[in-house]
Amino acid sequence: MTTRENIIDKADQFIRNKGYNAFSFKDISNDIGIKTASIHYHFPTKSDLGVATIKEHIARYEVLKKKVANESPLIKLESFLAVHTQIKHENKVCIVGSLATDLNTLDESIKDELKIFAKLVIDWLTEVLTEGKEQNIFDFQTSARTKALMIITNMVAIVQLSRLTNDDDFELVRETILTELRPKKIMKRVVVTGLGAVTPIGNNVQEYWNSLINGVSGAAPITRFDTTQFKTKFACEVKNFDASPIFEKNEIRKYDLFTQYALHAADEAVKNANIDFDTLNKNRIGVIWGCGDGGISTFEEQFGEYKLGNGTPRFSPFFIPKRIVNIASGVISIKYGLRGINYTTAAACSASNTAIIDAFNYIRWGKADMIISGGSEASVSESSIGGFNASKALSTLNEDHSKASRPFDVTRDGFVLGEGAGVVILESYEHAVKRNAVILAEIVGGGLAADAYHLTGTHPEGEGAVLGMELALEEAGITPDKIDYINAHATSTPAGDLSELKAIEKVFGINPNANISATKSMTGHLLGGAGAIEAVACIKALQENIVPPTINTQTIEQDYAEKFNLTLGKAQAREVNYAMSNTFGFGGHVASSIFKKFKE
Template identity: 60%
Template sequence: MEFKRVVVTGLGALTPIGNSIPEYWDGLVNGVSGAALIKSFDTTLFKTKFACEVKNFDADGFLGRKDARKLDPFVQYALFSTEEAVKDAGLEFDKLDTNRIGVIWGSGIGGLKTFLDEVVAFAKGDGTPRFNPFFIPKMIADIAPGHISIKYGLRGPNFTTVSACASSNNSLIDSFNYIRLGKANMFITGGSEAIINEAGIGGFNAMHALSTRNDDPATASRPFDLDRDGFVAGEGAGTIILEELEHAKARGAKIYAEMIGGGMSADAYHMTAPHPEGLGAALVMKAALEDAGLTPADIDYVNVHGTSTPIGDPQEVKAIQDTFGEDVYRINISSTKSMTGHLLGAAGAVEAIAAILAIKNDIIPPTINHFTDDPAFDPKINFTFNKAQKRIVKVAQSNGFGFGGHNASVIFRKYED
């Protein structure tokens, strides 16, 4: 069977360093940190008092106050980034077969804020179950693609992928596979997350997963630095329009890049910790390369998972060395989580966008906040520390690893007709 070719024709982003694709990319190449003290709730009693929050987002202005109240923030974010991607792709749905356009969306947690608010309100009451009728439809993780499909009248495959921090990489892979198998012409895909609230920060603090560098939030996300002390929570959304090549050409679409492969694996090791030798991470990168029909010598850039945790970063580096061998010294590596924080279920989409834009612009976004080399890492590896680097980027790979040992990796290359 001959696979269809799949291309990227639209992008949208709502991130802690920019509320559009141009703003996001400008923040990346200029090494902007999105971390600051949390404004959305009182952190006085919390171990971590900062995060990478979305800034200047007006849900009421975007959706109208009545509709905004019916949607959890993770759905608001999804609709916002998707509107940008739809406009960017020049989509006129009344001229397209919407039965063959689907939505596959990733979210690791879904409507956490809605769940928190409703349960707290119940606990403070007299025991009478006075729950909001929108409680369940606001909270469930699959509601984001539901709302996207309703807004645009899209009747193709529609569901949510939930694999913790690999969720939106999995949504990209599923969308890619449906298109190349000829099951659909186009997908709106990506992910969103909104966990910067009392439950999200408190829960990750209880796991000792978050940085507690409260005296210097802007430099707290330090992937591959000796003094990294945990990840910085982020929020937002990323949307990618994936489209069958001939369908895109027929409507005169601009093409950012071509998606050519995806891999999935499991660590089969621990509930939250990665395999100490990076076995699952190496397996997923090799699987993606095989799916794309590439060798390690073909990759120019890897946007790594790179969360800034003491145990996570070394395992990913081991996996990269195992996967790329001597080619590890030729490629650029960077963790854009040093700027955006960790967007959990949305991370894969937002970071895939960074990889796509690196291909489009031939610029590698940096890993910022590097102060002290970690002797555990080979100094000849190019982590793209602190400053963006120009180079020809023909092929880029982006990794996502989630609690439970879920791994997903995607590969894009420059489009050639």
């Protein structure tokens, strides 16, 4: 740093910290160890030094403007605010504010330079705000220039006050300015108007619900293939399923079982919601689905055909569309002519809960009027049973399979594979009212997160689960004590159940208001379809004021029997106003959703 630059820098500090009138050349001389004559050589008068100091600030702003010239208005504004944040961090005040304090005693040359500096800052900020408003990045009612003046006034004052009070909330003020400028999005209420289900304990919603509250197990010996060579010989298969009411006879061969389940459940939900799609705008109605395995049985069958052909391709022309995980959402949209948002999430066992949360978000953001959401799975196959056996994830309690799924029990030894489909029809409150729909419940929150811990295992302390539940509660705008029922992910695996209990304790504390139950003790684990049928269970609990039980569990892990109401053995009648559904998947995927009893 040259002598001239050193003098300017020191003058800058004195002006900020003591005020322009309170320092002299002698102060600078004593501070940096040079003679006053040397200072006078560079700056004949104090006014010359004041002007030079302001010019230095102008130069810095010009450099900043050029540096961010090609950035977005938001980045430009962030850069402007960052300059003032740096002032606070250096325990300084704004030079404009400091000089303004002594304005009446300043020479005209300093006043003129100060005006140039102020105009530069005001014009640049006005330009940034104008650009941002035109691009719908910022939203404010006044003119851009007036808003710029308001921001600058606020920034100057807060920097000075922060220094005087040693207050560390400056970053909060900065963030508040940014938040207030962002466009306000009016979030729509999202309601549930239709339900559908195909499960191992019932092929429609009412059968499913009756089995849940009566503690019926869906576990039985596997019927699809010879299990002689497998460690696990049972599963929760869908029973007595008849696809003929939904499909023409020649159509069934086009669809894998997971798609058949999806169409069957969707048909029930559409009828339950009393929807006449021809009277609605189909461009604003979508399908968001969840699935993990897709057409795994189709893949096995077709690969077997390939091998039988001694290398000659014997694949069905329907092989690919039957196998791919996204086909169910596509087929549902084709059946009803829906041209809105359409995709499938494949977030393992949290897939359908993720799909429901996505659908909730799209509707409340105004991007859709209605979405058919849920998930399906038909994974009771040789490769699934074999693969999960190899990873030691499945129960092997073959001698007493109906009691194999026993979440939270100290003797639990793995999950029981299930299959089926669940559907919830979500739509905006306004849309539902306009078509005179019967509203079953409201969805008010959804939290998506990740464990970022292990390929297949959950974090032992449930870190991702904690985050997912907290995000859902925050979005719903409620405290943990408002939740009346938690449908736990609880698959009956040794590590997974314990980590979820720890996570629930961290979020809800000991002896929370909520009943907790694990309906997988009855349905088995539907993998990508689990969140969908469990959402249906939560909504029925809200409607009926009944919490379904956790069956088969005798001795609770650690001391959690004293900490929580795990609703063991039989259903419990109670007022249910809010219900939370947890789902976690391989890869660390986390999804927690919150449903609310509907009230006008």
